[in-house]
Amino acid sequence: MWSALLYALLLSNFHTLFFPQYKLKVCNRSDIIAELSVKGSIKDLFTEKGAMMKQKIVLATGNQGKVREMADVLAEFGFEVVAQTDLGIDSPEETGLTFVENAILKARYAAQKSGLPAIADDSGLVVSALNGAPGLYSARYAGIEGEHADAKNREKLLAELVNVPVNERHAKFVSCIVMLQHETDPSPIIAEGECHGTIAFSESGANGFGYDSLFFYPETSCTFAELETSEKKKISHRARALAVLKERLK
Helix, strand or coil: HHHHHHHHHHCCCCCEEEEHHHEEEEEHHHHHHHHHHHHHCHHEEEECCCCEEEEEEEECCCCCCHHHHHHHHHHHHEEEEEEEHCCCCCCCCCCCCCCHHHHHHHHHHHHHCCCCCEEEEEEEHHHHHCCCCEEEHHCCCCCCCCCHHHHHHHHHHHHCCCCCHHHHHHHHHEEEEEEEEECCCCHHHHHHEEEEEECCCCCCCCCCCCCCCCCCCEECCEEHHHHHHHHHHHHHHHHHHHHHHHHHHC
16 A cells, blocks of 8 residues: 555646545655655654554644644644744744744744744734834834733824824834744745724724724724624634635645
């Protein structure tokens, strides 16, 4: 069986092969050849039940919610997502000047420390009237950490926009996801997503977190915090970035 599979895999010109009787999906021949150089035999690429073994990829976060979200997207491409905190990896200092720079920095650090492919994201709120602030500093805009940080961040944002009229309160949530095959990968996969709206004059809604209760989304005529979580996941900046990532991986 294994020799027949190997022959088919190496001679096929298709990008994706399916072997339903073995519950096998192979994305490309170079992956098989690379794995064979490590495993030694094609049989070692499969589990006892005949399914192809998954490639671990480290996610630069300790947030289990993000792990589950990313795992849902990457599972069909043969990846098993592991949080960097589960591997004892800390977070690097975020010294980039853009979301993509910080995401690359975090992914490269995780790949270096783990020896595995890595994926990271960086996101934030960009307000036009504030020259892009809070931007990279969205999570620590008010300069404090802990359970009161979100509330203080929103309080500061409203104070900064107190005299800004409604037609000048444009804002967008930005998410940038970066995937590296290895630490020195010169061509990372970069997926970005944006969600445009305005900053309300007061908070509304009890769902969500961060700036959700201030981010008014015109297409739903309410703030993100007034949406059901399931609805927000369909339209959020992160959902859009994940959709782009999925397309890039095909």
